[in-house]
Amino acid sequence: MIKVIVAVAMIASSAIPAAAQQVVTGQAAFADWNQQQPGVRRKITAADLPAPAPKEAVDNGPHLIPRPKDAWPIAPAGFKVTLYAGGDFTPTAASSSQDHKPAAVPVARSTFREPRLLRTAPNGDIFLSDSHGDKIFVLRGVGPDGKAKTISTFATGLNLPFGINFYPAGPNPKWVYVGNTDSVVRFPYKSGDLVATGPAKTVIAQLPGFAQLRGGGHWTRDIVFTPDGSKMLVSVGSASNIDNPDTSSKEFHRADVLEFTPEGKFLKVYASGIRNCVGEAINPTTGQLWCSTNERDNLGNHLVPDYVTSVKEDGFYGWPWYYIGSHSDPRLPAPCADGIAAKQQAAAISPDGGSCKRVDLSSKVIVPDVLVQPHMASLEMIFYTNPSGFSREYFGDAFAAEHGSWNRANRAGYEVIRIPMHNGKADGTYEDFLTGFVTKDGGVWGRPVGITIAQDGSMFVTDDGSRSVWHVTYIGNNTQESH
16 A cells, blocks of 8 residues: 555544444434534435424525644545645635625635536546636546646636536547536547647537525536437526526526537426536436435525435426425415426426416425435535445445535535445435534534546545545555554
8 A cells, every 4th residue: 555645534433334323314314514424324304394494594604714734534434535636725704605695716826716526537537627717627646645646727718617527428538528607518538638639619508607696596517418328418506596487587497407419409308396406427227317406595494405316307306386395385386387397398487477377286296315404505426336446335325525504503514425325226315424524613624515436446525615635545444544
C-alpha cells in the first residue's frame, strides 16, 4: 500500500457496523445531523408523515466555517478518506445565506470555485463540473501524497454547467455532453483528452433556464442516456417552491424529466411532478432511470421528505399539488382538468387556469422508493457496480450526496448516504455512509454534492463548502490508518 503522507481519517470507534445495525423506523427515523453516523440505517414511510405545519417553517441555512484542523469526513470502519483535490478555500461572509437569500459563491484563490457533479470517463479520468466557475475539469491519477496527479481545465465559457455524460457508451465515446442551466452542449472527445479539442456544439438550444431564490429556483441540469443509447433524459427542476403550473408559464416543462434524442430533438415529457431531480442515474440491473430529488419547503420540519427513486416512464410524482402519494398540499387548489398534470404532454399551460374545472389526481401520484430526511437536499447519485474496491456487500447499492438543509430547525444532511438494493430494487431504507462535515457544536464546514466511482472501485465525493474533492477507499479488516 502506498504510504499516504497527508492526514487521513477513519470512523471513530463508536461507529455501528452496518451488518449489526437495526433499522430505525417511525418517528425516530426523522433525524438531524448529530444523530448521523456511518452504519445507522433508517426507514421513513408515507405513513410516518406528520400533518402540515407551515408555522414550523424556518430559515436555518448553515453559516459556513473553515474546516477545523481536527475535522475530516468520517467513513465506516475499514475505509480511508483522503483529500484528493482542492480544499484550499476559506469561507467568507458571502459564503453563507443572509437576509433569507441563497449563499453567494464568491471568487477566491482556490482550485475550484464550486465543485459539483462528478462523472468517471471510460478511461478512468474524473470529470468535474465547476458550476459557478463555468468550467469543466479533468482529474487524473493519484500521487504518492494521495492528491490528483493532474488537474486539467477541459472547457471554459459555459453557463452554470452541472450534468456531464459521455456518448456513445463504451470505451471510446465521441462526445462529452454538458448540461448548462439553459442548454445542452457537447464537445468532441477521444479517450484521454484533457482539454477539449474543439468548441462546444449546441445540442439543445433552449431549456427552461436559471432561477434561484430561497426555497426554489433550481438551475442544475443532469443528463443520462437510456441503455440502448437512443434517448437522452434531461432533468429540469422547478422555478419555485409551489407555484401552480396551471397558471404560471415559468413552470412549463419544469419539475420534469424531458426526453430528447441524442441529437437534441425534443420527444416528450418522460416523467413529471418531480420538483427537482438533481441527480440522474440508470439502474444497471433494471435499466430504469432513477432520480435523487429535492422536495418542497415551508410545510414543517418533517415535511416534505426528499427522496431517491426509480422513475416510471410517463409517471406523475405529484408536485406541486400532491406529495409522497396522495397527500394534498393545502396551499394549492386541485389541478385543472385541462392542465399539465392531467395532460402531461400538453404543448402549453392551461389557457384558462383561473376558471378551470378542478380534478382529483391524487390516485395517479407515485410514491417514491426511498424517503430520506426532509429538506436535506439530495443531489448526485450513483450505483456501485465495480467488482472490486468496496467489500462485496456494497455491490449493486446506490449512493447519494446530501447537501444539507436550510428549512428545518434542526439541520439534517451534510453527508453521503448508502441505499441498499436487492436485485435492483430498494427496500425503502437508507444508511449514513460518509459524515463528519458538521462539527460537534453544529458548525458546517462541508457540503457534499457530487459522487462517482473510479475504475478501481474507490469513491470520489465533491464538497462545495470547503471546495474539496474527497477520496474514499476500502482497506478492509476494520483497520484504522491515520497517516
